[in-house]
Amino acid sequence: MLSAVLTVFVLAVLLGSVAVVARLESTDRRFRDVARARLHYGVPWGTLVVLGGVVCVYLFVQDGVTDLYDPVTIPYRAWSYFYPLGIVTSSFSHASFGHLLGNLIAAAVVAPIAEYAWGHYPDGDVPSWRANPWIRAVVIFPLAVVAIGILTSLFALGPVIGFSGLVYAFAGFAIVRYPIPTLVATIGLQGAVVTIYNSIRDPILVYVAQPSPPSSPSWADVAIQGHALGFFIGLVLALALLERRGGRPTAFRVWIAVLLYAFSKGLWQIYWFGEGNTYLLFRGPGVVIVATLAIVITLAVSDTDQHVVPERLERALPDVLSSSEHPHGHGSTDGRRLATPLDRLRGLESKGEHGSTVDRLARVCDIATGARGDGAGRQTGPRSRQVGVVAVLLVLAVLAGMAIPFNVLVLEDDADADRATVEVEDYTVEYVEEADHELVSGIGIEAVEDDAGLTASGVVVSSTERHAWIEAVTSQRLAFSGSETITVGGPGWRETVHVEREGWEPVGNDTVYQVWLWQDGDQPRHVYESEGSQADVLIDDRTVSIVPDDGAFRLSVESLETGDLSTTQVPDENESVDAGGLTFDRQNETVYAVSNGTEVAVASAETYE
Template identity: 50%
Template sequence: MVSIGGTLALLVVVALMASVAVVGRLDRERAARVGDAVRARLVMGVPWGTLVVMGFVLAVYLFVQDGITDWHDPVVLPYRAWSYFYPLGMLTGSFSHADAGHLTGNLVGTLAAAPIAEYAWGHYPRKRGSEAFSTWKTNPWLRALVVFPGVVIAVGLATSLFAVGPVIGFSGVVYAFAGFAVVRYPLATLLSTTVLQSALFTIYRGVWTPVLEVTAQPSPPSAPSWATVAIQGHAVGLLIGFLLGLWLFRRRGELPSPGRLWIGLLLFGFARSFWAIYWFRGGETYVLYRGLGVVVVAWLAIVLAVAAVGPERPLLGRWSPGDSAGQVAASSADGGRDRSRSASERLREAIAGRGPDGSLRGTIASASPRGAALVVVLVLLGAMAGPAIPVNAFVVSGDTGDAGEEGTLAVEDYSITYAEGVENRLVGAVDIGPLESATTVETGGVIVSSSERQIWTDAVPAGELAFAGRSTVVVGGPGWRESVTATRAGWTATGGETAYQVWLAPAGGEPQHAFASGPARAALTLAGHDVSIVPEGGEFRVAIEGEVNATAELPDPGESVTLGPVTFEREGSGLYGAVEGTRVQVASAETYGELE
């Protein structure tokens, strides 16, 4: 029997195919022209390179990260770009993903942006006089199936090497696709990466989950959406793609008008959250500098547009070595354009710090707006990528908690434990001054570390485990995976804090006690005695302090225990204290939500 969801998914596919067929039939001439144009640039009109790249990324998820075993929970930790001293992570970071939703998002983004970039580049040679299949460089199939994917993989490796922190995901390359395509087709790229991408997401969800039932429920503490955007990695990818596109399309003479490029860049920057400049202010507080972000996006659009299609005439007219200080000869017959040297020659001179006469004064006078803006773009890329070098040179210090210590599990080269108020153990491989203490930030939760892989991370933050009560961490490497489950149990004292403990259990193994918090005292007294819940050695005890000091194990449900003048009774998830007929609740078992 076919379910309602399956029927709706089939209807979505049929409706879309029918829409395409009907529109193609109604507008045959335009459809034919579009088809001819696409086939003139792509072999058989298909973006083969995009499909190869998407297949490669999917294969990494399925067979390297073992997503084929658990589609929603792949092996993640060993495939992040942790450090230059951990090559596996650096090589796989840009092509791996945190979960199925992360993978789907980047594949949809690739499907929206990569075909435009591939079409702009083209499978067939564009150079005058060249013929397809005459050499390996002009072979359309080789360009589609090898060259395009090869460049994409190279860009992915660059985004891993120059992204700050243990990055994971293909999004940096997706932004490189957009940066490349926007140089040639700014408005098409804008529409594709916003409207089309949104439509593709909707279609995917309409097929994958045609019926979705959601129950309102509390959610765990989480950062605001703008604080989860990897602006630095996205910006590095965008600038790399932009520079590659600028190099190619300037050579071909296929640059758009300044207005089209500027509006495409500006709206793309706003739509893709490049305005989200934020910082941390202790604990779980984030500060968003939205106004500054808007200014940055506006100026970035101007600089990139000028670098691509700005004037090439000297900023201060034509420079002559004989000119005195402050004197620049005005250009005459050629309208101010210095045609004696190419733009690339002037750029090399500007980078070298010299003009045609070898002087700094000549450099400033002969620089064009386009060349100056291009230098700014290169400096900006360096400023974005540069901080990644010292950060990615961090290694794990030796004091990470040995696998043999109480409360620490060993899984191959990994150590898993639970701790609170501990410092991040990532330190610089060399003494780099202020950066030596850049990671001395206290954190807590399920800590996973590996000195061999340069990994140290709070895989499950303490707040997340406190909300869910139970969470599983997956560790592993090529060809293997292992899961460790962290479980928290606690009792909240009436009017006071929560006493809790944490256990860690390997798959199929016995739970091991890993952590106990301090006691939790209730904000009441019984017969002049303070009452506390004390976590100890995997058990919970109730304690009284006053004229009588005594402790006892928490009674089982339906049972009681007497300490001095107080009788403690357990009813379900509540603990009650009774004195001479007066009965009050002194503690309740901690309850947990459910992670989405």
């Protein structure tokens, strides 16, 4: 009851503050007038259509309507060029409800700015059907978003899933025309909307501190290449539109907006995988790359367009080169170089009677090459905007090209015939330890970290039909939780596979454990058992080990004096068994060895959170 009252109160205060500010605002041009200038009725209809489509994909394609917090994800990742379903759907699918919500909020604050820059009303003469604001809003804009989404799936690195590539494309498009509003929306407004949403959903949050399973750092779960790819796709499209429409922002606005946006959104977080549970974050190189690209983008976008080589330096270079070649002059008795006809054409001797001729010749050269003349005798050459645009296109080509070798992946059926698996339609679910990682390989950074021979341990789901391979549950997470579920499926169907682990921890040594897998409605199937492990105790010159035995656990007693070996099953709770001259007494979850009145703990059952 209290939460409901607080929710209503929060909404009332927020709406009241908006009403008060609207009444106090003294400008004649209100927000709705600004919105209506480029949006039909002042509403970003295209954004609403797109976001509605993303929600529908989550609910009805990924079957989020059955379980809102556990959608079907594996078949909707961009696994390979040979799996079209994943390529088409990955940009509009999500891994979880939180993933969906975060991308919806991010898109809701930046996509309207991109749509506003596009506009529902054409700026020039276009065919009548394209001039219709409804067509531009609910047909052309959403179709463009779908096309960009498929493009990001085609050239994203790895089995990506999520709308975030398109969110970055919206930002890259919007930041070209409206750099500061885009920066405010993505850094300030987005965080405010998230905070407001959380305060409405949970006005009072009760947090209970509890342990958590080992996990990768947050930045290692981000498709950084996909985000950068989306941003540069949006940027290039905006540059094309800007070239036709004009209205370029100032250099400082572009530079500060791109720099702060890239830093705040983690585009500097370039990372890779090391051996085991090691992750490499190239923080320094990432910052350098972002700062450099901010300058490159500024050159391509801003309203300033200058020659790359300063005029004074350009004029001085021929003299320096000529002086080095002819130290005593060339055709001169006093050591000075005489002007050649080429010099006069270049404007190096533009004074006197030749000045007007050189001006005209320079202007003719500018017109012929498409360059702008900016004074008598100025040579034509690359300009800053040209260099910036070429650099942006090269960056986009590199970002897209690096994914092509990976996306031609053809997964071969190399499952070990002796390894127990669970088959669900075309999916194979198995438990592995130290198996070759099918998606990540070394990139030759041994000077920093050994990244060769990367392996996977845990529950692996694969499908040769879909060219899919994913480490669905890591061994560390399973050791923490004891049981997990994996959802597999496809359009119109879903199945759940369960995994369970049980283990014993010998005193002072590694855990001995076994794993079971089963599909809903089936009996658990024993699929994995670890090696046995010896307790770090010595009782009457005897050692005690825990040994897995086809779904059960046995105690093994070895006499160091005679070498005799005896085994018995781990007793049930509050029961006792004998083996090798020792009595084993189980109290709760601990097994004690008893001999001649001495009682020593030898192992305890693995506990899970």
